[in-house]
Amino acid sequence: MQITITVNGEPRTAEAEPRTLLVHFLRDNLGMKGTHWGCDTSNCGACVVLVDGEPVKSCTMLAAMAEGHEVRTVEGLERDGHLDPVQQGFMEEHGLQCGFCTPGMMLTARALLDSNPNPTDDEIRVAISGQICRCTGYKNIIKSVRWAAEHGEEVTA
Amino acid sequence: MQVPAPFDYARASSVDEAIALLERLGPEARLVAGGHSLLPMMKLRLATPEHLIDINPLESELNYIREEGGLVRIGALTRHRDVLASEVLARHYPIVREAEELIADPPVRNRGTVGGALCQADPSEDLSAVFAALGAVTVIRGSGGERVVTMEDFHEGPYETAVGDAEMLVEVRVPIREHGGSAYEKVKRRTGDWATAASGVALWLDGANVGAAGIALSAVNPTGIRSTRAEQALIGRPPSEEAFAEAAALAAEDCNPATDQRGPADYKRHLAQELTHRALRRAAERALAS
Numbered sequence: 553m554q555i556t557i558t559v560n561g562e563p564r565t566a567e568a569e570p571r572t573l574l575v576h577f578l579r580d581n582l583g584m585k586g587t588h589w590g591c592d593t594s595n596c597g598a599c600v601v602l603v604d605g606e607p608v609k610s611c612t613m614l615a616a617m618a619e620g621h622e623v624r625t626v627e628g629l630e631r632d633g634h635l636d637p638v639q640q641g642f643m644e645e646h647g648l649q650c651g652f653c654t655p656g657m658m659l660t661a662r663a664l665l666d667s668n669p670n671p672t673d674d675e676i677r678v679a680i681s682g683q684i685c686r687c688t689g690y691k692n693i694i695k696s697v698r699w700a701a702e703h704g705e706e707v708t709a
Numbered sequence: 710m711q712v713p714a715p716f717d718y719a720r721a722s723s724v725d726e727a728i729a730l731l732e733r734l735g736p737e738a739r740l741v742a743g744g745h746s747l748l749p750m751m752k753l754r755l756a757t758p759e760h761l762i763d764i765n766p767l768e769s770e771l772n773y774i775r776e777e778g779g780l781v782r783i784g785a786l787t788r789h790r791d792v793l794a795s796e797v798l799a800r801h802y803p804i805v806r807e808a809e810e811l812i813a814d815p816p817v818r819n820r821g822t823v824g825g826a827l828c829q830a831d832p833s834e835d836l837s838a839v840f841a842a843l844g845a846v847t848v849i850r851g852s853g854g855e856r857v858v859t860m861e862d863f864h865e866g867p868y869e870t871a872v873g874d875a876e877m878l879v880e881v882r883v884p885i886r887e888h889g890g891s892a893y894e895k896v897k898r899r900t901g902d903w904a905t906a907a908s909g910v911a912l913w914l915d916g917a918n919v920g921a922a923g924i925a926l927s928a929v930n931p932t933g934i935r936s937t938r939a940e941q942a943l944i945g946r947p948p949s950e951e952a953f954a955e956a957a958a959l960a961a962e963d964c965n966p967a968t969d970q971r972g973p974a975d976y977k978r979h980l981a982q983e984l985t986h987r988a989l990r991r992a993a994e995r996a997l998a999s
C-alpha cells in the first residue's frame with residue numbers, strides 16, 4: 553500500500569506492506585537512520601519518535617497507523633542550522649556515550665519541555681522511565697534535560 | 710527483525726463501519742486499537758489475523774470521559790494517558806490514577822487504550838481489577854444493538870471475553886456512589902513491568918458500617934478476579950484493622966497464583982494478602998474523609 557506520513561513537517565510517501573512497522577518505514581523506506589531500533593518488544597524505548605507531539609514506541613506502531621499524523625524524529629530536532637536546546641544540553645552535560653538511546657531520550661525530553669518548560673527532576677525521571685540507557689546512566693541525562701530547560705530560550709534566540 | 714505475518718489493513722471511519730467490516734470479514738479479522746498487545750503477539754505469531762481493522766480513526770467517537778446521570782462513561786478508545794490525567798476519574802475514584810501511574814510507561818500509555826486493555830483480558834492487566842472493584846459495567850455493540858455486561862461476566866477466561874466475533878466494546882460505565890473510597894496496590898519487579906501481584910479495592914460506607922465493597926486482584930488468578938468472600942467479610946461491619954485482616958486473608962486464600970519468572974506462588978499469595986490489607990486501609994481512610 554502507499555503510505556504518506558508527515559515527517560518533520562514534510563509529507564513523505566513510500567510503498568510498503570501493511571505490516572511495516574513505523575520504525576522500519578522511517579529507517580528503510582525513507583532512509584532516515586536517526587531513529588534507532590533495539591528490543592523490538594516495546595521495552596527499550598530506543599525507537600521513540602513523536603507522533604502528534606507525543607512520545608511513541610515506533611516498533612509497536614504500524615506505519616499505516618501513522619498516516620495523516622505528524623511524526624517528528626531526531627533529524628527534525630535541529631532547526632535552521634541550530635541544534636535544539638535538548639541537543640545542546642546532551643552535549644554540555646555529557647548526556648550520551650554510545651548514543652544508542654539518545655534519539656529517543658532527546659525526543660521525549662523535547663515533548664516534556666513543550667508541555668512543561670520547567671520540570672522537576674522527578675518529572676524528568678517519569679518521562680524517560682520507558683526508555684533504557686545502558687551506558688551513560690540516567691543522572692547525566694536528567695542533567696541534560698535540566699540544562700535544556702534552563703537555557704532553552706537563549707539557545708533558540 | 711520481528712515483523713507480523715502479512716495481513717490486509719482497513720481503517721474504520723465509524724463504529725458501525727468497524728462492526729460491518731468485522732461481520733463481512735469473519736473471524737479472521739481483528740480490531741487494532743493501541744496495538745500494544747496485539748502487535749507484539751503478531752510479531753511472535755501468537756496471533757495471525759488475516760485482516761486488521763484499525764479503529765484509531767474513531768478518536769472523536771470513542772475517546773471520552775464523561776460524567777453524566779450518576780455515572781462516569783469512558784469510551785473504548787480512551788488512552789491510558791487520558792485516564793491517568795482525568796480529574797473527573799481522580800476525584801471520584803482515586804484507585805484509577807493510582808493504578809494508571811503503575812501501568813507500563815509513558816510512551817506505552819500514549820497508545821494503549823481502555824478497550825484494548827479490557828479486551829486483551831491478560832490475567833495481569835490492571836484496569837480490569839480497577840473496574841471490577843468499582844462495580845463497573847461494559848457496553849458491547851454489534852449490528853443488532855448494544856448490550857450491557859458486568860465486569861465479572863465480561864471476563865470469560867484468560868484472553869477471553871464476552872465480546873463476540875462481530876462485536877466491539879464501546880464503553881465502560883462506572884457508577885458514582887457516595888461515601889466511598891478506593892485504592893490500588895501493586896508490586897512489580899521494575900518500572901514498566903506487569904504486576905507480580907496487585908489488589909484493587911473500593912468501599913462504600915452506610916452510616917458507620919461498610920455497606921458495599923469491591924475487591925479485585927490482578928496477576929494471581931487465571932480468571933475470575935473478584936474476591937467475593939473477602940467482600941462479604943466486610944459488609945455490615947465498621948471498617949477496622951480486624952475486618953481488613955480477615956478480608957485480606959480470605960482474598961489470599963481464594964486466589965490461585967502460578968509460579969513463574971515473577972516469583973513463586975506462595976510469595977504471590979502473600980502479596981495478595983498484604984496488598985489487599987494496605988489497599989483496604991487507604992480506601993477506608995478515603996471513605997471516612999468523603
Ligand SMILES: Cc1cc2nc3c(=O)[nH]c(=O)nc-3n(C[C@H](O)[C@H](O)[C@H](O)COP(=O)(O)OP(=O)(O)OC[C@H]3O[C@@H](n4cnc5c(N)ncnc54)[C@H](O)[C@@H]3O)c2cc1C
Nearest residue numbers: 742743744745746747813821822824825826828834835878
Ligand atoms: C511494555 C509494555 C508494558 C505493559 N505494562 C502493562 C501493565 O503494567 N499493566 C497493564 O495493565 N497493561 C500493561 N500493558 C498493556 C498496555 O497498557 C495496553 O493496555 C494494552 O496494550 C492493550 O491496549 P491496546 O489499545 O494497545 O490494545 P490492542 O493491542 O490494540 O488490542 C488488544 C486486543 O483487544 C482487541 N480490541 C481492542 N480494542 C477493542 C474494542 N474496542 N472492542 C473489541 N476488541 C478490542 C484487539 O482486537 C486485540 O485482540 C503493557 C504493554 C506493554 C507493551
Ligand code: FES
Nearest residue numbers: 590591592597611
Ligand atoms: S525497539 Fe522499540 S521499544 Fe525497543
Ligand code: FES
Nearest residue numbers: 649651653685686
Ligand atoms: S548512551 Fe549508550 S545506551 Fe544510552
